[in-house]
Amino acid sequence: MDRAIHRTIIIKNHLLQPNSDQILTTNACLSYSPPELNEVYDFDLKEMRKLLDGHNLQERDWLFNLMVQSKLFNPRKRGEKVYVAPDYNQTMEQQREMTMKRISYLLERNVFEGWLTAKGAEAELRKLALLEVTGIFDHSLAIKIGVHFFLWGGAIQFFGTQRHHEKWLRDTENYVVLGCFAMTELGHGSNVRGIETVTTYDANTGEFIINTPCESAQKYWIGGAANHATHTIVFSQLEINGKNQGVHAFICQIRDAAGNICPNIRIADCGHKIGLNGVDNGRIWFDNVRIPRENLLNSVADVSPDGQYLSSIKDPDQRFAAFMAPLTSGRVIIAGSSVYKAKIGLAIAIRYSLSRRAFSITPNGPEVLLLDYPSHQRRLLPLLAKSYAASCAANYLKMMYVNRTPQSNKTIHVVSSAFKAILTWHNMRTLQECREACGGQGLKTENRVGHLKGEFDVQLTFEGDNNVLMQQVLLSP
Amino acid sequence: MDRAIHRTIIIKNHLLQPNSDQILTTNACLSYSPPELNEVYDFDLKEMRKLLDGHNLQERDWLFNLMVQSKLFNPRKRGEKVYVAPDYNQTMEQQREMTMKRISYLLERNVFEGWLTAKGAEAELRKLALLEVTGIFDHSLAIKIGVHFFLWGGAIQFFGTQRHHEKWLRDTENYVVLGCFAMTELGHGSNVRGIETVTTYDANTGEFIINTPCESAQKYWIGGAANHATHTIVFSQLEINGKNQGVHAFICQIRDAAGNICPNIRIADCGHKIGLNGVDNGRIWFDNVRIPRENLLNSVADVSPDGQYLSSIKDPDQRFAAFMAPLTSGRVIIAGSSVYKAKIGLAIAIRYSLSRRAFSITPNGPEVLLLDYPSHQRRLLPLLAKSYAASCAANYLKMMYVNRTPQSNKTIHVVSSAFKAILTWHNMRTLQECREACGGQGLKTENRVGHLKGEFDVQLTFEGDNNVLMQQVLLSP
Numbered sequence: 001m002d003r004a005i006h007r008t009i010i011i012k013n014h015l016l017q018p019n020s021d022q023i024l025t026t027n028a029c030l031s032y033s034p035p036e037l038n039e040v041y042d043f044d045l046k047e048m049r050k051l052l053d054g055h056n057l058q059e060r061d062w063l064f065n066l067m068v069q070s071k072l073f074n075p076r077k078r079g080e081k082v083y084v085a086p087d088y089n090q091t092m093e094q095q096r097e098m099t100m101k102r103i104s105y106l107l108e109r110n111v112f113e114g115w116l117t118a119k120g121a122e123a124e125l126r127k128l129a130l131l132e133v134t135g136i137f138d139h140s141l142a143i144k145i146g147v148h149f150f151l152w153g154g155a156i157q158f159f160g161t162q163r164h165h166e167k168w169l170r171d172t173e174n175y176v177v178l179g180c181f182a183m184t185e186l187g188h189g190s191n192v193r194g195i196e197t198v199t200t201y202d203a204n205t206g207e208f209i210i211n212t213p214c215e216s217a218q219k220y221w222i223g224g225a226a227n228h229a230t231h232t233i234v235f236s237q238l239e240i241n242g243k244n245q246g247v248h249a250f251i252c253q254i255r256d257a258a259g260n261i262c263p264n265i266r267i268a269d270c271g272h273k274i275g276l277n278g279v280d281n282g283r284i285w286f287d288n289v290r291i292p293r294e295n296l297l298n299s300v301a302d303v304s305p306d307g308q309y310l311s312s313i314k315d316p317d318q319r320f321a322a323f324m325a326p327l328t329s330g331r332v333i334i335a336g337s338s339v340y341k342a343k344i345g346l347a348i349a350i351r352y353s354l355s356r357r358a359f360s361i362t363p364n365g366p367e368v369l370l371l372d373y374p375s376h377q378r379r380l381l382p383l384l385a386k387s388y389a390a391s392c393a394a395n396y397l398k399m400m401y402v403n404r405t406p407q408s409n410k411t412i413h414v415v416s417s418a419f420k421a422i423l424t425w426h427n428m429r430t431l432q433e434c435r436e437a438c439g440g441q442g443l444k445t446e447n448r449v450g451h452l453k454g455e456f457d458v459q460l461t462f463e464g465d466n467n468v469l470m471q472q473v474l475l476s477p
Numbered sequence: 478m479d480r481a482i483h484r485t486i487i488i489k490n491h492l493l494q495p496n497s498d499q500i501l502t503t504n505a506c507l508s509y510s511p512p513e514l515n516e517v518y519d520f521d522l523k524e525m526r527k528l529l530d531g532h533n534l535q536e537r538d539w540l541f542n543l544m545v546q547s548k549l550f551n552p553r554k555r556g557e558k559v560y561v562a563p564d565y566n567q568t569m570e571q572q573r574e575m576t577m578k579r580i581s582y583l584l585e586r587n588v589f590e591g592w593l594t595a596k597g598a599e600a601e602l603r604k605l606a607l608l609e610v611t612g613i614f615d616h617s618l619a620i621k622i623g624v625h626f627f628l629w630g631g632a633i634q635f636f637g638t639q640r641h642h643e644k645w646l647r648d649t650e651n652y653v654v655l656g657c658f659a660m661t662e663l664g665h666g667s668n669v670r671g672i673e674t675v676t677t678y679d680a681n682t683g684e685f686i687i688n689t690p691c692e693s694a695q696k697y698w699i700g701g702a703a704n705h706a707t708h709t710i711v712f713s714q715l716e717i718n719g720k721n722q723g724v725h726a727f728i729c730q731i732r733d734a735a736g737n738i739c740p741n742i743r744i745a746d747c748g749h750k751i752g753l754n755g756v757d758n759g760r761i762w763f764d765n766v767r768i769p770r771e772n773l774l775n776s777v778a779d780v781s782p783d784g785q786y787l788s789s790i791k792d793p794d795q796r797f798a799a800f801m802a803p804l805t806s807g808r809v810i811i812a813g814s815s816v817y818k819a820k821i822g823l824a825i826a827i828r829y830s831l832s833r834r835a836f837s838i839t840p841n842g843p844e845v846l847l848l849d850y851p852s853h854q855r856r857l858l859p860l861l862a863k864s865y866a867a868s869c870a871a872n873y874l875k876m877m878y879v880n881r882t883p884q885s886n887k888t889i890h891v892v893s894s895a896f897k898a899i900l901t902w903h904n905m906r907t908l909q910e911c912r913e914a915c916g917g918q919g920l921k922t923e924n925r926v927g928h929l930k931g932e933f934d935v936q937l938t939f940e941g942d943n944n945v946l947m948q949q950v951l952l953s954p
Contacts, residue, residue, distance in 0.1 A: 089569055090568065092566055194837070276920075358668045359668050428909075435934065436937050436943075436944075439667075439938050440938060443753075444749070446748060446749070453931070458917075461916050465913075
């Protein structure tokens with residue numbers, strides 16, 4: 001009841017501004033102190049963190065600590081805390097080089113150990129936890145690592161067979177090769193089945209021939225292609241004896257170890273973006289590039305040396321579905337990552353609202369904290385509540401994924417599609433509200449909340465446009 | 478009816494994907510051509526443009542043409558058209574210098590002629606039209622010009638008297654002085670009445686003394702302050718004989734003509750932002766800076782040489798309201814500008830949806846244009862309709878403003894507050910939808926639609942936070 005009266009007074013004073021000289025008196029200068037010093041809370045922070053992060057807390061702290069120790073991550077001490085953040089006042093070329101330097105630093109400290117060669121749910125959870133930490137620092141760093149390990153590496157794991165695993169996985173883990181993943185084309189994104197790159201087989205030499213038949217078939221948005229990648233997975237129609245067998249995946253080298261682009265490969269830059277400028281997205285054309293027969297990732301289908309098409313999955317729909325499987329990990333990762341960004345935005349906006357004051361209730365009285373305004377509470381606190389729920393949902397999905405079985409794949413596909421769409425939409429809505437709730441400070445890049453919007457907008461449409469994913473959820477039996 | 482059947486077939490084929498080999502056949506490569514070559518329309522483009530731009534069409538074209546002719550605006554020919562756009566793959570320092578170079582170029586070509594010295598609605602409409610054109614090219618260019626002419630120049634026009642007009646307006650128009658507008662402080666944005674900068678008067682020397690008493694009183698976000706401005710309007714509490722007379726405006730030099738910061742002035746940079754990096758927002762501290770008595774902008778109140786406070790407006794509320802008047806022009810400009818950006822976003826997203834295809838209805842049939850999907854129509858076309866309405870609303874407000882009378886000021890305040898909030902919210906919602914409707918292409922900076930989001934997000938909170946403005950509308954009698 002006291003609280004209701006207090007609120008009524010605030011609103012009354014808002015409506016009836018006192019018409020007196022007194023309000024013009026200068027307030028004592030405002031002082032700022034971190035809200036954790038003033039606000040009382042009665043729950044165990046460590047327990048709460050355990051609930052939200054869910055797993056591998058020590059490994060997460062270890063990686064945060066590695067970052068804090070290196071100048072590559074721009075550590076800055078403020079009070080008792082050390083903050084790390086990239087310098088975004090750089091050209092995309094500079095940001096890309098910094099991303100690679102950070103990866104080298106993490107590689108030397110064994111961060112990526114076992115990411116492709118260790119097996120089991122535990123190894124997978126460690127990998128996911130560490131990737132989440134890199135994404136809290138910088139989206140470009142996480143995406144650059146994610147493309148290499150989860151798309152390139154994941155394609156070899158899922159589509160490849162023993163010969164590919166032995167040849168590529170350890171070298172990928174050690175960055176002896178730098179991988180990318182050429183699925184999307186200029187003319188086809190969501191509709192992967194419609195891609196126009198064509199691969200044929202030459203039985204005389206035992207080689208596949210990959211070709212980009214027209215401009216709309218150029219590979220587009222290929223992360224890593226513009227500057228650094230040495231190899232790529234190529235998704236292509238496979239035409240055997242004049243018959244199209246549908247989309248298949250191949251390994252193709254695009255640069256030598258010195259960084260020179262290989263013969264019959266053409267590469268161009270996708271240019272500056274509204275975020276992720278630390279990732280070198282590129283365009284690739286294949287001019288009848290020849291690759292060994294063994295470079296077909298053949299877990300689902302194969303071509304014999306004399307050119308016969310062989311597949312245990314006769315139904316082309318099912319075959320295509322098998323090829324889409326590795327994208328599930330992308331959706332699981334994006335869903336989790338988006339919740340972390342909503343949490344960052346809310347932490348910043350709510351902390352700000354607990355130190356920033358605007359307008360007084362009484363003449364000469366202290367100005368009111370933003371979060372004491374009911375309107376401000378209604379803008380931020382429901383999003384906070386939803387973010388707790390979203391955090392649990394993302395963890396649930398992650399556990400489902402690392403404990404997957406052949407029987408649960410269909411469910412994971414549906415749940416990951418739904419969660420990816422819902423949680424990324426939630427994130428963008430939250431970041432926008434947080435940015436506005438911080439006023440002008442929300443626009444400063446170093447305050448993160450506004451900058452994260454540009455960085456994570458891509459999550460709404462990559463690895464499946466949200467609207468298309470929600471239709472898939474709708475259509476699933 | 479035919480149309481309904483056609484739609485039903487599309488939806489049916491979406492739901493029941495044909496289970497046959499045929500769908501795997503490669504489509505003929507897609508071809509792209511501008512939609513205006515394929516689409517039939519039966520209205521007069523020129524008449525429509527006249528309706529939407531409303532006024533000063535020739536001057537607008539003249540200015541567009543000036544831009545196209547200079548390398549400073551990066552003209553690039555594509556087909557028969559020439560496109561201009563800033564290069565955003567630059568550090569903020571580079572972007573700021575480019576903005577100043579562009580202003581110099583426009584200045585030499587008399588673009589700003591009469592912006593402060595010509596009188597009447599016609600001169601004002603020309604100025605508004607040309608400012609709109611600069612904003613279509615680049616938000617930083619428009620804001621940098623807007624701060625100089627509408628905030629610095631406007632304050633001198635509205636708050637100053639003849640002695641100020643004679644001394645400053647022509648020099649401002651010719652960029653002999655570069656002005657900025659120091660109202661916002663670190664601790665006070667929307668609550669201007671609460672600012673903490675204090676000015677006192679020294680009758681012995683006939684000078685005012687401006688002081689920043691504490692950190693929260695530093696001027697913040699002052700466009701032009703970090704690098705280029707030579708002078709500023711300072712908003713400050715005026716304390717005369719120990720009594721606070723409330724917020725008043727003063728002219729203060731902050732740099733000499735060579736760019737050196739004046740004694741007792743300290744300036745720092747606000748740093749990198751999520752947009753507007755071509756504007757040098759800065760922070761200013763005044764360490765008991767002395768300025769001549771004549772630098773008080775004295776249309777509302779004055780201080781006599783012997784230190785008596787004189788004002789024809791006795792009510793401090795009304796006096797404060799008089800000081801807020803020039804911000805009306807800002808809201809009129811922002812409302813209009815935001816509609817132009819929604820139009821740019823929609824033009825890009827709708828043109829894209831008329832050339833981009835995804836998924837076929839029939840095996841081997843052509844893929845469907847994005848805009849032929851009902852879902853895509855429902856995402857974009859209501860926003861298009863609303864943008865036409867918004868365009869008319871913004872023009873209505875502009876005419877109201879340039880034909881203002883003392884009687885209409887109150888109405889203009891309310892209408893401009895409401896339209897600024899509603900149209901900027903509409904713009905951000907539209908740009909976000911357009912960006913997602915363009916998929917990955919919406920993220921490329923050169924495709925503008927995504928980039929505009931970061932550039933124009935600021936409009937939601939500057940020159941009055943939208944939520945605060947809407948409360949003002951609610952409270953107005």
